[in-house]
Amino acid sequence: MLSVLLYGSECWKSTANIEKKLKVFQTKCLRRIMRIVWPNMISNEELRHRAGASTISEIIATRRWRWLGHVCRMPIDSMPRVALRWTPQGKRNRGRPKETWRRTVDRDLKTRGPTLQTAPAIAADRTKWCSLAVSSSTRRRRED
Template structure:
């Protein structure tokens, strides 16, 4: 979908008459918004993050006119464009959505699903990654317990500060 959104604007990316700042605003508003549509509900892993970084890096290189032999890093591209890495934006959206879910009343299905622990054994093999497991790993990295996150989420201002601090670390991978 995002690739289609990018290629529909191919004439704009190739044009020498349009300034790069305008192209970057179009990229952010039209392509990146499609790329990150509903990303707050995705389970994350290194493979998905790598694909997102690769997609964004290729498209921004194309807009900036950077060819593969120039060997420009993703960090340099982010600094040139002023666009935060797509993985950071996705993690920020996930954290904001988590806060929204934690503020819901105890009878809401989303909150019940977040805290539900199904009984029984899974089939043999590697366990499937889930949204809850990816959020759990982020929670453990931050060093907070679920109770601390829950009480923090009840105050929107404090939750916003927490999300801002958590997602401010640059991730160029």
């Protein structure tokens, strides 16, 4: 179910509304799979613990992190790497969404340490890059 639901999720912008809808869907599916019905009330955290599942937000953030590392290891003139550095000129039209994929990545980078400028140097070392992804997801679980 997750592979179909999260297809291409590493390229999604991440808003609170999108994350909430995905979290509700995951919880609903887990409750059906585990056959937990209305009279048997358990918390969502207990449900995820019993199922051995991570939150959808953590899974998407990890996928986004892996994709960012892949892009940072690409040659400088490759299209994804150029698109990562590209900043359009001018202002956004009125009513356009302020949250973008790049702003989502910047927010992820702030929680994990590196900046967008230092990320390519860190991503060159795959083990260090992967350790940043793992340490961040375990840190989020402890905060919950």
